Amino acid sequence: MKKIIDLRSDTVTQPTPDMREAMARAEVGDDVYGEDPTINQLEALGAEMAGKEAAVFVPTGTMGNQVSIMAWTDRGDEIIVESNAHIFMYEAGGPAVLSGVQVRTVPGTRGAMDPDDVKAAIREDDLHCPRTSLICMENTHNRSGGCVLPLDNMKAVYELAKEEGIAVHLDGARVFNAAAALGVDVKQITQYTDSVQFCLSKGLCAPVGSLVAGPKEFIEKARRCRKILGGGMRQAGILAAAGIVALEKMTKRLAEDHEKARKLAQGLSGIPGLDIDMSTVQSNMVLVGTKGTGMDASGFASLMKSHRLLFNPSTQYKVRMVTHNDVGFDDIDEAIRRVKEALSA
Numbered sequence: 165m166k167k168i169i170d171l172r173s174d175t176v177t178q179p180t181p182d183m184r185e186a187m188a189r190a191e192v193g194d195d196v197y198g199e200d201p202t203i204n205q206l207e208a209l210g211a212e213m214a215g216k217e218a219a220v221f222v223p224t225g226t227m228g229n230q231v232s233i234m235a236w237t238d239r240g241d242e243i244i245v246e247s248n249a250h251i252f253m254y255e256a257g258g259p260a261v262l263s264g265v266q267v268r269t270v271p272g273t274r275g276a277m278d279p280d281d282v283k284a285a286i287r288e289d290d291l292h293c294p295r296t297s298l299i300c301m302e303n304t305h306n307r308s309g310g311c312v313l314p315l316d317n318m319k320a321v322y323e324l325a326k327e328e329g330i331a332v333h334l335d336g337a338r339v340f341n342a343a344a345a346l347g348v349d350v351k352q353i354t355q356y357t358d359s360v361q362f363c364l365s366k367g368l369c370a371p372v373g374s375l376v377a378g379p380k381e382f383i384e385k386a387r388r389c390r391k392i393l394g395g396g397m398r399q400a401g402i403l404a405a406a407g408i409v410a411l412e413k414m415t416k417r418l419a420e421d422h423e424k425a426r427k428l429a430q431g432l433s434g435i436p437g438l439d440i441d442m443s444t445v446q447s448n449m450v451l452v453g454t455k456g457t458g459m460d461a462s463g464f465a466s467l468m469k470s471h472r473l474l475f476n477p478s479t480q481y482k483v484r485m486v487t488h489n490d491v492g493f494d495d496i497d498e499a500i501r502r503v504k505e506a507l508s509a
Contacts, residue, residue: 165472166471166472166502167472167495167498168472168473168474169472169473169474169491169495169498169499169502170474170490170491171428171473171474171475171485171486171487171491171499172474172475172476172486173366173476173486173488174338174366174367174421174448174486174487174488174489175365175366176488176490177365177366177367177369177488177489177490178369178371178490179369179370179371179406180369180409180413180414180489182409182413183369183370183371183405183406183409183410184406186405186406186408186409187402187403187405187406189405190202190401190402190404190405191401192399192400192401192402193399193401194398194399195221195396195397195398195399195400195401196391196396196397196398200398200399200400200401200404201401202401202402202404202405202408203221203400203401203404205404205408206219206221206375206404206405206407206408206411207219207220207221207375209408209411209412210362210375210377210407210411211375211377213350213351213411214350214351214354214360214362214375214377215350215351215354215355216354216359216360216377216378216379217378217379217380217383218377218378218379218380218383218384219375219376219377219378219383220375220376220383220386220387220390221373221374221375221397221400221403221404221407222361222373222374222375222376222390222395223372223373223374223395223397224365224373224374225335225337225361225362225363225365225366225374226254226255226256226258227374227390227393227395228361228362228363228374228375228376229250229251229255229258229300229333229335229361230255230258230259230262230263230389230393231376231386231389231390231393231395232333232359232361232376232378232386233251233258233259233262233263233265233298233300233333234262234263234385234386234389234392235359235382235385235386235388235389236297236298236331236333236358236359236382237263237265237297237298238295238297239263239264239265240264240265240294240295241263241265241266241294241295241296241297241298242265242266242267242268242287242293242294242295242296242297243259243265243266243267243268243296243297243298243299243300244268244269244270244277244282244285244286244296244298244299244300245267245268245269245270245299245300245302246269246270246271246272246275246276246277246300246301246302246305247269247270247271247272248272248275248305248307248308249269249275249300249302249305249307249335250302250306250307250335250337251267251300251302251335252267252269253307254306262393265294265297265298266294268285268296270282270285272305274305274308274311274444275301275302275303275304275305275307275308275311275313276305276313276314276317277301277317277321279317279320279321279324282299282321282324282325283324286328286330296328296330297330297331298330298331298332298333299321299325299330299331299332299333300332300333300334300335301313301318301321301332301333301334301335301357302334302335302336302337303318303334303335303336303338303339303342303353304337304338304339304341304342304345304446304447304449306337306338306449307478308444308451309444309445309446309449309450309451309478309484310338310341310425310444310445310446310447310448310449310486311444311446311447312341312342312345312346312446312447313342315346315348315352315353315356318353318356318357319356321356322356322357331358331359332356332357332358332359333357333358333359333360333361334353334354334356334357334359334360334361335361336353336354336357336360336361336362337361337362337363337366337374338362338363338366338367338447338448339353339354339360339362340362340367340368340415340418341367341418341421341422341447341448342447343415344415344418344419344422344447345419345422345446345447350415354377358378358379358382359376359377359378359379359382359386360376360377360378361374361375361376362374362375362377364406364407364410364411366488367414367418367421367448367488367489368410368411368414368415369406369410369414369488369489370403370406370407370409370410370414371403371406372403372406373403373404373406373407375407414489417489418447418448421447421448421487421488421489422446422447422448422487424448424487424491424493424496425445425447425448425449425450425485425486425487426445427493427496428450428485428487428496428499428500429442429445429450430442431496431497431499431500432450432452432500432503435500435503435504435507436456436507437454437456437457437458437507438452438453438454438456438457438503438507439452439453439454439455439456440452440453448486448487448488449484449485449486449487450484450485450486450487451478451482451483451484452482452483452484452485453481453482454481454482454483455481457507460477460480460481461477461478461479461480461481461482461483462477464483465477465483467506468502468503468506470506471502471503471505471506472502473499473502473503485499
């Protein structure tokens with residue numbers, strides 16, 4: 165039977181042998197009391213790498229974004245996000261439910277908002293209007309197929325926010341992918357944010373967890389918000405041990421996943437019926453248009469599932485394929501072969 169090639173997401177990655185070993189021997193304590201040494205080590209490492217004063221470990225990226233919104237805002241405020249941001253599209257209405265804020269969306273180009281549009285969206289000081297208290301960016305940008313926000317765009321939005329006295333949060337679930345794509349230290353990205361959430365459990369292969377990093381006072385608020393949401397864990401150093409390996413080792417290999425994505429995109433682009441904008445293949449994702457095959461995205465995904473190649477629909481006529489540590493270059497060749505075979509049958 166053919167091997168399953170799973171390109172649904174980099175969330176399907178398995179912890180590495182180094183992670184499993186580190187988890188098995190992790191020194192632990194009660195983290196709610198601040199006594200888990202491995203959690204403390206992970207948080208210090210994450211803060212240092214992001215160029216921030218402090219960090220807090222959370223179970224998921226969504227929780228990381230939501231505790232950040234809770235910590236930066238008051239009920240009745242408004243936050244500005246790009247119109248296809250993960251915070252707006254895929255976090256179950258969390259800003260409204262948890263923080264009591266409304267979301268104002270600004271259209272973007274591959275996730276990047278025009279600073280003039282952001283400025284126009286900021287509310288004036290009027291008692292009839294909600295207060296704009298937070299601007300959120302996302303890098304890499306999920307819905308655009310992993311596109312990378314240009315640093316000059318982030319800088320312009322950040323400087324505008326500082327002029328207006330507004331905090332900036334980065335949904336940096338895959339910010340280390342962005343750094344690898346840009347060829348810069350991650351601090352070159354996070355310098356244009358007040359806080360950042362980044363995942364350990366996607367391309368970095370840890371089984372669980374994200375970090376939120378920012379100023380110490382903000383992190384203390386975020387820690388309290390984490391408690392409200394039930395995210396105060398106990399001997400969580402077992403998880404943090406894998407996160408340390410993720411940051412120390414797995415951040416260094418992400419460019420390889422980007423190379424796999426380009427190889428996949430180039431191979432699929434030559435297949436009649438498929439449409440790929442190569443300029444969007446900037447990190448570890450490939451958006452593939454299916455309209456020319458006569459199938460919508462769901463139909464194409466279903467066909468390839470029967471060939472044991474897995475990926476998810478993104479829009480009606482686009483599927484998303486994500487490369488990661490558990491898919492090798494040989495698997496990419498085989499994935500291309502299976503698509504050719506299926507579409508020529």
